[in-house]
Amino acid sequence: MAAEKAKVLVAVKASPEPSSTYGDTVCVAGIRLDRSQPEWIRLYPIPYRQLADPKTFRKFVVIDVDINASPRDPRPESRRPVLESIVPQGQPWGNRARGALLEPMVTTMCHLRAGLDADINGPSLGIVRPATVKRLAITNHPGWTGAQTRSIANFIGQPSLLNPDARLIPLEAPRFEARYEYTCEESGCKGHKQRILDWELVAYERRLKSQSDELARASIKDKFFDMICSPQRRTHFIVGNFADATKRKNFSVLGMYYPPAGSDYGATLF
Numbered sequence: 001m002a003a004e005k006a007k008v009l010v011a012v013k014a015s016p017e018p019s020s021t022y023g024d025t026v027c028v029a030g031i032r033l034d035r036s037q038p039e040w041i042r043l044y045p046i047p048y049r050q051l052a053d054p055k056t057f058r059k060f061v062v063i064d065v066d067i068n069a070s071p072r073d074p075r076p077e078s079r080r081p082v083l084e085s086i087v088p089q090g091q092p093w094g095n096r097a098r099g100a101l102l103e104p105m106v107t108t109m110c111h112l113r114a115g116l117d118a119d120i121n122g123p124s125l126g127i128v129r130p131a132t133v134k135r136l137a138i139t140n141h142p143g144w145t146g147a148q149t150r151s152i153a154n155f156i157g158q159p160s161l162l163n164p165d166a167r168l169i170p171l172e173a174p175r176f177e178a179r180y181e182y183t184c185e186e187s188g189c190k191g192h193k194q195r196i197l198d199w200e201l202v203a204y205e206r207r208l209k210s211q212s213d214e215l216a217r218a219s220i221k222d223k224f225f226d227m228i229c230s231p232q233r234r235t236h237f238i239v240g241n242f243a244d245a246t247k248r249k250n251f252s253v254l255g256m257y258y259p260p261a262g263s264d265y266g267a268t269l270f
């Protein structure tokens, strides 16, 4: 069957994970703009580090991409992108345009979680507003597992499948894991604790390479808690779960959207 054409505003890019097929891949999620109303979509797998320049894209850029059903992933939003078809369009959207699209889609974390209790193949992506972010817990990353290390090792020095001029560079394990502990806007929420899988966290960590653990943790807290979750911001988390049915009820924070508090994005554009 011919692939379907989709136009997607990229809202999140998760950090790269080892893959036995590509060395490492990234999960991208966003909003389809070519449907009668906005719809979440997950594009996986994308061996992002192997994409050649014209196909790379930043967050909040619109991409045109051909998609197929995702044979091994029953989550309703998941599609398999045709990598060669990716064409980024223009510059990243600003906060006002992001808000106009994202804010009407806000749900609560408790609601998403209850949806999976009702149907394990229910909605697996969403945007939620934390009522209170209690803390950001930072721990050391345990390093890649044996299987992950082997997946990476199998590809070292191999020509990239997508970009034959490139040789794959082994994917380093992140240094830390960070988890938000928060309550959502549902009344009676007992709280959620979710790991941040945003690629920005890993990229930020890399810039702190020369710092001691203590200083690096303080810098991560400065940005991902004090700044992003500040009362001066209207903080949103874009959340998603795991494909593995046994972990399907575990959501992670895949990305954040945090315009200034008091802005009316989402209310006025349309």
Ligand SMILES: [Zn+2]
Pocket (backbone or CB within 6 Å): 108, 109, 110, 111, 183, 184, 185, 186, 189, 190, 191, 192
């Ligand atoms: Zn909740």
